[in-house]
Amino acid sequence: MVKKKILIIDDEKDFTQLVKMNLEATGEYEVQIENKGAAGLDAAKGFRPDLILLDILMPDMEGSEVASQLNEDNDTKSIPVVFLTAIVKENELKDTGGVIGGHRFVAKPVSSDKLIDIIKRTMAGD
Amino acid sequence: MRQDKNEFGDIARLIHNFFKQKTALAAAYANLKETREQLIQAEKMQTVGILASGVAHEVKNPLGIIIQGINYLERKISPGQEDILKVVNMIKEGVERADSIIRSLLDFSKVTTLNLQSQDINSILESSLALVKPNLETKQIEVVREIKQDIPKVLVDKNKMEQVFINILLNAIHAIGERGKIIVRSYDTQLGKGKSAAHGIGEDRFKSRDRGVVIEIEDTGIGIPEEHLGKIFDPFFTTKRVGEGVGLGLSICRNIIDIHRGMIEIKSEVGKGSTVIITLGIAQDR
Numbered sequence: 585m586v587k588k589k590i591l592i593i594d595d596e597k598d599f600t601q602l603v604k605m606n607l608e609a610t611g612e613y614e615v616q617i618e619n620k621g622a623a624g625l626d627a628a629k630g631f632r633p634d635l636i637l638l639d640i641l642m643p644d645m646e647g648s649e650v651a652s653q654l655n656e657d658n659d660t661k662s663i664p665v666v667f668l669t670a671i672v673k674e675n676e677l678k679d680t681g682g683v684i685g686g687h688r689f690v691a692k693p694v695s696s697d698k699l700i701d702i703i704k705r706t707m708a709g710d
Numbered sequence: 711m712r713q714d715k716n717e718f719g720d721i722a723r724l725i726h727n728f729f730k731q732k733t734a735l736a737a738a739y740a741n742l743k744e745t746r747e748q749l750i751q752a753e754k755m756q757t758v759g760i761l762a763s764g765v766a767h768e769v770k771n772p773l774g775i776i777i778q779g780i781n782y783l784e785r786k787i788s789p790g791q792e793d794i795l796k797v798v799n800m801i802k803e804g805v806e807r808a809d810s811i812i813r814s815l816l817d818f819s820k821v822t823t824l825n826l827q828s829q830d831i832n833s834i835l836e837s838s839l840a841l842v843k844p845n846l847e848t849k850q851i852e853v854v855r856e857i858k859q860d861i862p863k864v865l866v867d868k869n870k871m872e873q874v875f876i877n878i879l880l881n882a883i884h885a886i887g888e889r890g891k892i893i894v895r896s897y898d899t900q901l902g903k904g905k906s907a908a909h910g911i912g913e914d915r916f917k918s919r920d921r922g923v924v925i926e927i928e929d930t931g932i933g934i935p936e937e938h939l940g941k942i943f944d945p946f947f948t949t950k951r952v953g954e955g956v957g958l959g960l961s962i963c964r965n966i967i968d969i970h971r972g973m974i975e976i977k978s979e980v981g982k983g984s985t986v987i988i989t990l991g992i993a994q995d996r
Contacts, residue, residue, distance in 0.1 A: 596771050598779075606781055609785055670769075670770035693774040693805060697781070
């Protein structure tokens with residue numbers, strides 16, 4: 585089975601490491617981590633992920649800016665992006681079906697099972 | 711004699727004007743007082759809002775790490791290691807509790823825009839009762855409805871009002887414990903007929919000619935001591951044990967009723983129970 589490639593761009597190093605461990609433990613994913621927005625943009629071109637998990641608040645570059653630059657680049661604009669955020673609340677996401685402004689959002693803290701479910705649904709175009 | 715009559719007339723006019731101005735001044739002072747209270751409250755809310763979003767971000771990130779770590783460890787637990795599984799579940803519950811506190815804090819501080827629509831308050835009461843039904847089913851709590859049908863509609867945000875009723879109903883269920891009664895009442899009335907004996911917020915809001923809809927939620931719970939009644943709507947005031955609530959529920963209710971320009975009051979007697987009374991202006995009067 586070909587593993588799906590996931591790129592995580594989030595400045596919380598421990599969080600990214602644990603998400604990588606959980607995703608890779610399923611045997612279905614190959615995960616790359618970047619803890620800075622700018623490095624994440626480079627990785628998106630080099631690693632060619634099937635999906636990007638993107639933090640909204642990062643010290644060097646906001647997630648919205650990263651998403652906007654990904655969208656402007658022909659090589660990366662078709663990669664689905666799921667925003668990770670500690671600001672939006674889960675019940676607010678329920679009201680919008682988890683989609684705000686065309687992007688899917690996940691409220692932290694999120695369990696591994698739920699995150700995997702969202703990754704699968706997003707990649708299936710659900 | 712005629713001169714005396716004129717003088718008397720002048721004095722009477724002066725007295726009349728004096729009382730007229732005194733009444734106008736009293737009304738202006740009441741308005742000023744209310745505006746001042748609203749400004750203080752708005753400033754407090756802004757400060758709490760900034761604090762809450764900062765705290766939410768700083769706390770939710772480590773909670774994310776804990777839950778992902780726990781999920782990883784769960785996979786490593788072999789059959790027969792029930793003690794480890796139990797500890798892991800306890801940590802998960804702790805994370806959920808901390809997350810729920812943060813959510814309450816955000817709810818409390820959120821600057822809310824209302825989706826105001828003319829609504830039948832009785833149907834909002836019914837949907838709120840339906841939502842707390844699972845909490846009632848495990849206990850012997852009877853719900854008595856003293857609902858006046860065909861009461862005028864009120865201009866409210868349905869979701870926000872539901873949040874208020876659910877909060878009060880859950881408090882009532884908690885106060886009752888295992889066995890008791892919740893009486894849900896609704897009626898319309900003329901407002902401003904003298905000051906109520908209950909402790910409340912927004913008592914000066916209505917004029918004597920206003921009509922309003924009143925919703926009462928009465929319980930036969932443990933009641934609230936007199937010394938606590940004055941603080942019952944203050945943020946973080948709670949008599950519940952650690953883990954049962956952070957004392958934001960009634961503060962959130964107060965804020966919601968406040969932005970609806972309504973009134974919320976509470977009457978209580980230790981050992982007998984409590985009644986929360988919500989008064990809202992009728993839609994066409996506003």
